[in-house]
Amino acid sequence: MPEALIQALINGVIAGTILAVPALGFTAIFAVLNYPNFAIGALATVGAYAGWVGNTAFGLPMAAALPVAFVAAALAGLAVQWMAVKPLEAAGALMMAIASLAAGLVLENMLRFGFGNELRGFDLPLLRDWRFGAFRVGPQQVENFVLALACMALLWAFLRFSRTGRAMRAVADNRDLALLRGVDPVRVAAVTVAVGAGLAGMGGMLVGLDTSVDPLVGTRLVLSIFAAAVLGGLGSIPGAVAGAIAIGVAEEVAVLAFNPAYRLVVGFVAILAVLTLRPAGLFGTRAG
Amino acid sequence: MTITRRIVLAGSAGALAMPNVVRAQGETFRVGALNPVTGAGSPYGSGMQRMIGAAVEAINAAGGANGRRIELFSEDSQTSPQAAVLAAKKLIEVNRVRAILGTWSSGVSLAVMPLTNDADILLMHTSGAPALSTPPVNAKSLGFRFQATNDRFGRAFAEIAAREGFRRPATMAFNNASGIGNTDGFRRAWAAKGNQNGEHVVYEPNQPSYRAELLRVLNTRPDVIVMGSFLPDTTIILREWFQTGTPMKWIIPGWAANPQLVQALGPAVTQGIIAVESVSNEGAPAFAAFDAAHRRAMGNQPGTANAYAAMTWDMANTLALAIEQAKSFETAAINAAIRQVANPPGEAVATFAEGKAAIAAGRKVNYEGASSVLDFDQFGDVTPDFGAYFIEQGQFNRRYVVKI
Known part of the structure; x- marks a missing residue:
């Protein structure tokens, strides 16, 4: 059924673009600090709640609530980095990954404690889909798509034009050389974590906008985020975007071809295939 | 406050004295409440747990079951089988409970029942999966379902x-x-x-x-x-x-x-x-008693708001009546007594105190619950x-x- 396939492609590209935002955060932290930060899911949840509070308690529109999500998640990300991950730096990347996983659980449960388990919806009218012949797309999907593109454009400009952004890329490319040139590693690490966590927060809020906000909203994304980053090549910024869109599309199309119960397999298969066939990922230059 | 040697000594002495204080209260019958306080069942879990507590309070106020106070240990299943298994292990191995009440969602009950079977204790649950009625899951017939399949x-x-x-x-x-x-x-x-x-x-x-x-x-x-x-x-x-x-x-x-x-x-x-x-057994006297307790414990919310809380209220009452009837704390005897006190024929009773008095007078009782008339079939299922x-x-x- 080609119509269903095209509809799945539309939905997949939109879902993938939104997924790209937290995937960029994940891969940026990996590129500069050399460890996978699995607190990314909980940080996305922090952002979702912060945006929700900004929207429902202070009446902020979506474009204004997104920076709130960014700042809250960035602060939480820095707290995770300094309190949980940094003390274990000497023990290696695996320990740092485990520390981030644990810190994510703590964050998730702090949110549970503060906000409860109820599902929270943003104060937005539920709009009907726009229809184009046999195809449909939701106004909220389109708004999220545009906001996700804007987030990515801002990140690109930051990395390309700002001094700090250039320093981040330098450390990611060649840490020793960057340090020789006088880049402050502590500052670059802090900015990277803040930006990475902030992106996760905005991604969490975008997903929450489309569905609802609860303590697991970010955790549900972790596998897809990780698969997107691995597929694109861990540490590669364009790779994270391409990987996220590929995962988004694959997850939607898979439902047409297989029993939907196997949708979750897409992420695992992607990770397995990349690690077996091309460990560096699509855009990566190093083998992780 | 500075911690002096005297405070340390006094504290240690107090800690040492504790077990004696507990022992002085006499032996208790230990029961675990394992409910979905968080997760998908969270709209119901707190109410379920509090109604077990409220029923146990009423049972103890009526002099306990077969002369023993019921002692309650509460855990959160998180509506997650993994978390529920850990909590059930803790209840069984650390708290040494003799029954677990109020698991919600089939995934949780299916995961917990093998543990209660191994420990040879009762599991009263509110889950719907048909597999919970029959072997291999309910091989020992120690599982009782207070909800429809x-x-x-x-x-x-x-x-x-x-x-x-x-x-x-x-x-x-x-x-x-x-x-x-x-x-x-x-x-x-x-x-x-x-x-x-x-x-x-x-x-x-x-x-x-x-x-x-x-x-x-x-x-x-x-x-x-x-x-x-x-x-x-x-x-x-x-x-x-x-x-x-x-x-x-x-x-x-x-x-x-x-x-x-x-x-x-x-x-x-x-x-x-x-x-x-x-639907709960809304016209019944047992429901009125439950409703009053629910309003007291849950900020004046009526009992109709939580059908599962009515089920857990019934679990505690049924268990206590069965102990009273069995005149025993052994699982096999209690298990055999559950249908005796819950199914017809017999004098319809709505509370533990009523049932206890009737049993003492040598009459056969039929507990008509707050959640349903609570007549268990051969699989331990009820039919609300x-x-x-x-x-x-x-x-x-x-x-x-x-x-x-």
Whole structure:
């Protein structure tokens, strides 16, 4: 059924673009600090709640609530980095990954404690889909798509034009050389974590906008985020975007071809295939 | 405050004295409350746990069961089988409980029952999976179900779908024993009525979106979708359905289509949804006692707000009456006494105190519960009736009761 396939492609590209935002955060932290930060899911949840509070308690529109999500998640990300991950730096990347996983659980449960388990919806009218012949797309999907593109454009400009952004890329490319040139590693690490966590927060809020906000909203994304980053090549910024869109599309199309119960397999298969066939990922230059 | 040697000594002495203080209160019968305080069952879990506590308080105030106070240990199942297994292990191995009450969701009960079987203790649960009735899961017949089976729920769905005149029902199920149990029960009953079943989708939980699954079902143009689902996934699916603007109806189990769903989505999206929930034994004296306790413990919320809390209230009472009847604290004796005190014939009693007095006078009792008349069949199952609630302007209006 080609119509269903095209509809799945539309939905997949939109879902993938939104997924790209937290995937960029994940891969940026990996590129500069050399460890996978699995607190990314909980940080996305922090952002979702912060945006929700900004929207429902202070009446902020979506474009204004997104920076709130960014700042809250960035602060939480820095707290995770300094309190949980940094003390274990000497023990290696695996320990740092485990520390981030644990810190994510703590964050998730702090949110549970503060906000409860109820599902929270943003104060937005539920709009009907726009229809184009046999195809449909939701106004909220389109708004999220545009906001996700804007987030990515801002990140690109930051990395390309700002001094700090250039320093981040330098450390990611060649840490020793960057340090020789006088880049402050502590500052670059802090900015990277803040930006990475902030992106996760905005991604969490975008997903929450489309569905609802609860303590697991970010955790549900972790596998897809990780698969997107691995597929694109861990540490590669364009790779994270391409990987996220590929995962988004694959997850939607898979439902047409297989029993939907196997949708979750897409992420695992992607990770397995990349690690077996091309460990560096699509855009990566190093083998992780 | 500076910690002096004297304070340390006094504290240590106090700690050493503790076990004696506890022992002085006499031996207790230990019971575990394992309820979904967090997770998908959280709208019900706190109430379930507090009503076990309230029932135990009343039982102890009436002098305890067979001369022993009931001592309660409470844990959160998090509505997650993994977390529930850890909590059950703690209750069994550390607290040495002799029964576990109030597991919610089939995944949790299916995971916990092997542990209670191994420990040779009772499990009273509110889960629907048919597998919980029979071997191998209930091989020792130590499991008692205070809720209708998912299969019966499915049959109630089919009754309601037929009564409402639907012709092309599709089904969507959360991928676990409960979700699939509901939709399988519906499909069997629907086919048995000589009807054709429509598209059937089993979806994986914990996804950020169910658009793909939903479109797959909507493409077959059903006039109603019958769900075997939970609250978080139902919320997302209904939101995405509303956005598509497809006119059709929903039949959803009451633990997913509840006031929290209306709160999350608003009255426009939920208008016309049919929520099916087992109804408590509302006219009964036991329900009045439960309702009063529920209002006291839950900020004046009526007992009708939480059918599962009525079930856990009944669990504590049934267990205590069975101990009283058995004149024993052994699992086998208590197990054998449960049907004696809950099933007819016998003098209908509504509280533990009433039942205790009747048993002392040598009369056979029949506890008529707050959740249902609570007559257990050979599988340890009860047969509550079902209410068909129509959501109208955000209100749940019970239009009729379905008896299976």
